[in-house]
Amino acid sequence: MRNFRKFAGAAMAAGLVLATMPAQATDDPIATRQAIMSSMGAAAGLGGGMMKGEIAYSPAAGKAAIATARAVALTFGDYFPAGSDQGKTGAAPSIWENPDGFAAELAKLAEATAKGVEASGKDGPADVEAFKAAMGPIFGTCKSCHETYRKKN
Ligand code: HEC
8 A cells, every 4th residue: 555655645746636546545456556557548648638739738737747657657566466367457467477578668667757757857848849758758668568468458
């Protein structure tokens, strides 16, 4: 729970209200990691919308999207205990068969988000071009990890 609190704290600091977060604390690692990844989906929706010009860009919103991705990077990997490959999960068996490979994908996410936070500065990326430069590498990690470590359907 400590890490989930850390995640929630970081997400709240980013100013995001997470509709996907469970109202009650849960010890179910599958539900927890799915809630964390749902917030990644929300951050990607916000970030992608601004990159495409569908949502007006604001530095604060850019900062929030990156901070959320960072919070995901810092916590997601903690919720894959042995046995949690069973049940209602989109996590592929390859996570447990090839833990080093999965750790490498988590490391890519950690690196991309650390750089993104650095580029964000205090007030967020100044314009949408600066945001694209910071968020683009984070988006690059989604497909790379999902391809191998997320079930196809
Ligand atoms: C290090 C690997 C990894 C990275 C990087 C990653 N994901 Fe995921 N993602 C997963 C896994 C594994 C699942 C399935 C989790 C489960 O169901 O237990 C998942 C599930 C999801 C889900 C479904 C969550 C739910 O409600 O069940 C969404 C949405 C998602 N990812 C979006 C993204 C986006 C957007 C990015 C990039 C910005 C991203 N992911 C990056 C591994 C990753």
